[in-house]
Amino acid sequence: MDSFEKLVQMFREFPGIGPRQARRFAFFVVTRNDSFAHDLLKTLNNAKETVGECNDCKRLTDKKGGVALCKICADPTRSKKELLLIAKDTDLVQIEKSGEFKGSYFVLGGLIPLLEREPSRRIRQAHLLSLIEKRKKEGLEEIILALSATNEGENTSEYLREILKDRGLKIFELGRGLSTGSEVEYADAETLKFALKNKK
Amino acid sequence: MDSFEKLVQMFREFPGIGPRQARRFAFFVVTRNDSFAHDLLKTLNNAKETVGECNDCKRLTDKKGGVALCKICADPTRSKKELLLIAKDTDLVQIEKSGEFKGSYFVLGGLIPLLEREPSRRIRQAHLLSLIEKRKKEGLEEIILALSATNEGENTSEYLREILKDRGLKIFELGRGLSTGSEVEYADAETLKFALKNKK
Amino acid sequence: MDSFEKLVQMFREFPGIGPRQARRFAFFVVTRNDSFAHDLLKTLNNAKETVGECNDCKRLTDKKGGVALCKICADPTRSKKELLLIAKDTDLVQIEKSGEFKGSYFVLGGLIPLLEREPSRRIRQAHLLSLIEKRKKEGLEEIILALSATNEGENTSEYLREILKDRGLKIFELGRGLSTGSEVEYADAETLKFALKNKK
Amino acid sequence: MDSFEKLVQMFREFPGIGPRQARRFAFFVVTRNDSFAHDLLKTLNNAKETVGECNDCKRLTDKKGGVALCKICADPTRSKKELLLIAKDTDLVQIEKSGEFKGSYFVLGGLIPLLEREPSRRIRQAHLLSLIEKRKKEGLEEIILALSATNEGENTSEYLREILKDRGLKIFELGRGLSTGSEVEYADAETLKFALKNKK
Numbered sequence: 001m002d003s004f005e006k007l008v009q010m011f012r013e014f015p016g017i018g019p020r021q022a023r024r025f026a027f028f029v030v031t032r033n034d035s036f037a038h039d040l041l042k043t044l045n046n047a048k049e050t051v052g053e054c055n056d057c058k059r060l061t062d063k064k065g066g067v068a069l070c071k072i073c074a075d076p077t078r079s080k081k082e083l084l085l086i087a088k089d090t091d092l093v094q095i096e097k098s099g100e101f102k103g104s105y106f107v108l109g110g111l112i113p114l115l116e117r118e119p120s121r122r123i124r125q126a127h128l129l130s131l132i133e134k135r136k137k138e139g140l141e142e143i144i145l146a147l148s149a150t151n152e153g154e155n156t157s158e159y160l161r162e163i164l165k166d167r168g169l170k171i172f173e174l175g176r177g178l179s180t181g182s183e184v185e186y187a188d189a190e191t192l193k194f195a196l197k198n199k200k
Numbered sequence: 201m202d203s204f205e206k207l208v209q210m211f212r213e214f215p216g217i218g219p220r221q222a223r224r225f226a227f228f229v230v231t232r233n234d235s236f237a238h239d240l241l242k243t244l245n246n247a248k249e250t251v252g253e254c255n256d257c258k259r260l261t262d263k264k265g266g267v268a269l270c271k272i273c274a275d276p277t278r279s280k281k282e283l284l285l286i287a288k289d290t291d292l293v294q295i296e297k298s299g300e301f302k303g304s305y306f307v308l309g310g311l312i313p314l315l316e317r318e319p320s321r322r323i324r325q326a327h328l329l330s331l332i333e334k335r336k337k338e339g340l341e342e343i344i345l346a347l348s349a350t351n352e353g354e355n356t357s358e359y360l361r362e363i364l365k366d367r368g369l370k371i372f373e374l375g376r377g378l379s380t381g382s383e384v385e386y387a388d389a390e391t392l393k394f395a396l397k398n399k400k
Numbered sequence: 401m402d403s404f405e406k407l408v409q410m411f412r413e414f415p416g417i418g419p420r421q422a423r424r425f426a427f428f429v430v431t432r433n434d435s436f437a438h439d440l441l442k443t444l445n446n447a448k449e450t451v452g453e454c455n456d457c458k459r460l461t462d463k464k465g466g467v468a469l470c471k472i473c474a475d476p477t478r479s480k481k482e483l484l485l486i487a488k489d490t491d492l493v494q495i496e497k498s499g500e501f502k503g504s505y506f507v508l509g510g511l512i513p514l515l516e517r518e519p520s521r522r523i524r525q526a527h528l529l530s531l532i533e534k535r536k537k538e539g540l541e542e543i544i545l546a547l548s549a550t551n552e553g554e555n556t557s558e559y560l561r562e563i564l565k566d567r568g569l570k571i572f573e574l575g576r577g578l579s580t581g582s583e584v585e586y587a588d589a590e591t592l593k594f595a596l597k598n599k600k
Numbered sequence: 601m602d603s604f605e606k607l608v609q610m611f612r613e614f615p616g617i618g619p620r621q622a623r624r625f626a627f628f629v630v631t632r633n634d635s636f637a638h639d640l641l642k643t644l645n646n647a648k649e650t651v652g653e654c655n656d657c658k659r660l661t662d663k664k665g666g667v668a669l670c671k672i673c674a675d676p677t678r679s680k681k682e683l684l685l686i687a688k689d690t691d692l693v694q695i696e697k698s699g700e701f702k703g704s705y706f707v708l709g710g711l712i713p714l715l716e717r718e719p720s721r722r723i724r725q726a727h728l729l730s731l732i733e734k735r736k737k738e739g740l741e742e743i744i745l746a747l748s749a750t751n752e753g754e755n756t757s758e759y760l761r762e763i764l765k766d767r768g769l770k771i772f773e774l775g776r777g778l779s780t781g782s783e784v785e786y787a788d789a790e791t792l793k794f795a796l797k798n799k800k
Binding site for chain 2: 086087088090091094095097098099100101144146147148149150153172173174175176177178179180181182183184185186187188189190191192193194195196197198199200
Binding site: 203 | 402403404406407410414415416420421423424425426427428429430431434437439440441443444445446447448450451460461462464489490493
């Protein structure tokens with residue numbers, strides 16, 4: 001296989017990329033001028049070298065110069081009373097956009113499928129428990145399970161409620177109900193059930 | 201225009217029907233056997249004769265034999281403490297499916313667009329106010345505005361809160377948040393804002 | 401079941417209509433004023449009384465006053481040299497819109513599924529053969545099989561070619577190739593094969 | 601901006617990639633093990649070094665070791681009598697899959713928008729004309745304009761017919777008609793017009 005076809009194969013491994021788009025990517029990078037490829041390589045190397053997991057929340061962050069914490073964990077204006085648990089790094093972006101949360105985060109690293117025999121291996125359980133102990137000394141009062149409203153998300157919330165109980169913390173889940181733009185006539189019965197239970 | 205084309209035109213007036221489907225309907229009804237057309241006409245006439253607005257909630261109901269109320273309004277096991285307001289008859293089906301609501305309904309008959317100068321003409325305001333007075337004598341305590349999470353729905357809720365205030369009633373709206381199946385990563389910022397505010 | 405629910409059930413039998421739209425139709429017809437229902441019934445009855453199969457092409461047509469033929473079959477300016485075979489009445493509308501065909505039609509009444517043991521029962525075979533004999537006396541020279549580019553359409557074309565051969569007629573099928581708006585990059589291999597074979 | 605955000609920005613430049621997928625790509629490449637990043641960089645460099653335009657058809661090809669022509673242009677079993685013109689490299693893949701074409705290709709490098717004042721700058725016109733002169737000595741008889749059935753594609757075909765006329769070559773375009781899977785009832789009028797004109 002020549003190097004161009006090998007490049008197509010590598011792009012096929014990218015998340016959500018099919019054969020046609022992989023080929024388009026290969027054409028794209030090969031036909032850019034040399035500075036583009038050079039930049040991409042340099043940026044990727046820089047990122048690989050400087051990016052690492054935040055010591056506290058475990059999300060990827062710039063650790064250049066021996067920095068230990070991400071900007072949010074290091075920010076003294078962010079409350080340490082609330083800890084919000086998310087499944088993966090990319091979930092954080094949307095929650096920050098909402099502007100509604102002023103506490104700190106922890107990235108679980110995954111969700112727990114139904115019937116999983118060893119749920120603790122699917123999430124960063126040991127890191128989570130030790131962060132909670134640390135944060136309790138800083139005033140931690142509540143944990144928000146910000147997981148998707150799917151079977152896996154609900155299963156994970158249930159497991160987390162179990163391992164986090166009896167620690168003197170309030171445990172919350174995201175409110176369920178009508179999402180923005182939903183019409184009553186087309187809402188599913190479970191969503192309406194939550195919308196009625198959670199009426200405001 | 202011949203009678204077949206006239207039939208196509210009449211089906212075009214049905215909600216959500218384009219020219220192609222209207223033509224398919226016309227072929228469908230014309231090629232059924234005679235008993236189908238006869239049945240349709242008889243059923244439609246029966247429905248027109250027997251169906252009318254429920255005296256209380258204003259939804260369409262079978263009023264054969266001088267019945268004044270729909271099954272829900274006439275049901276003594278449905279609580280009169282909660283009154284749930286919906287925009288249109290078809291919204292009721294989904295809410296009943298949720299099994300979460302045991303009170304009674306009122307059909308507003310529409311939503312109020314932004315900037316409407318005469319909002320009272322868009323909804324059955326006089327009927328609503330007189331039903332509320334009647335229900336207060338039966339123990340009415342709370343009103344649930346079960347309107348779509350859209351601009352029109354929110355505008356209508358705001359107007360209703362205004363005209364229903366100072367009547368000694370609690371006013372609720374449907375809970376907002378993640379709808380069933382939603383993933384955090386793809387939720388819009390406003391929905392996450394509500395989901396965080398309404399955490400449980 | 402009350403008459404309204406019976407009406408919903410009848411609309412569910414309409415082609416392509418689900419439970420929600422059936423209910424919306426029932427609300428629609430019941431809440432129109434009386435003249436709408438009256439008009440619909442009258443138009444449907446008129447259509448049922450006056451519409452029948454054209455003696456020649458078998459499509460539904462206005463047969464009021466003992467008319468035997470549809471407008472196209474009765475039109476002396478339409479060529480009798482070409483006979484275009486379609487699967488169903490509604491296919492005719494799109495072909496007439498193209499403005500490209502000036503001959504006459506025959507409605508087969510269906511397509512023949514793969515592996516059908518008695519293909520002659522799926523189409524109006526006897527009517528087709530007798531129309532062809534009649535048209536040959538009027539100068540019929542070619543037959544165009546205007547069937548969908550699907551497995552059933554191709555199977556039907558193959559069967560028709562077999563039963564129509566050795567009658568001194570040219571048999572054509574619709575040209576295959578790129579449809580309007582198609583891009584080469586996204587076209588399937590079979591379509592490109594036809595597009596290359598049928599290059600102009 | 602830190603190097604991770606810069607990486608996200610670079611992926612945003614990839615064709616068809618939005619902000620969310622760009623971020624997912626950045627997470628993906630940064631969290632792979634080191635050999636993945638190393639491989640990607642090496643493969644990209646190799647491809648950049650070895651890939652270049654085929655001297656004849658101008659598509660990207662492996663030019664390692666001073667090779668001048670792509671595999672198709674260098675293949676003595678591919679006919680030199682037919683030259684097929686495509687807009688871009690990726691169009692070739694689908695045409696080869698059809699197995700219908702055994703001649704050689706030329707990549708125009710673009711399509712000509714309507715009202716373009718300098719159409720010759722949008723395509724590799726000089727290269728095309730000199731390749732045609734070369735191929736005529738090798739027996740070139742026909743040119744196939746394999747362009748999309750869009751406004752731009754048709755405009756480009758029209759321009760090419762103009763500049764290629766009077767050269768003793770037959771000029772073809774891809775056949776137009778029903779694409780595989782199309783149903784007559786849903787075909788647009790123009791496609792049916794072509795399907796009838798190009799009946800077989």
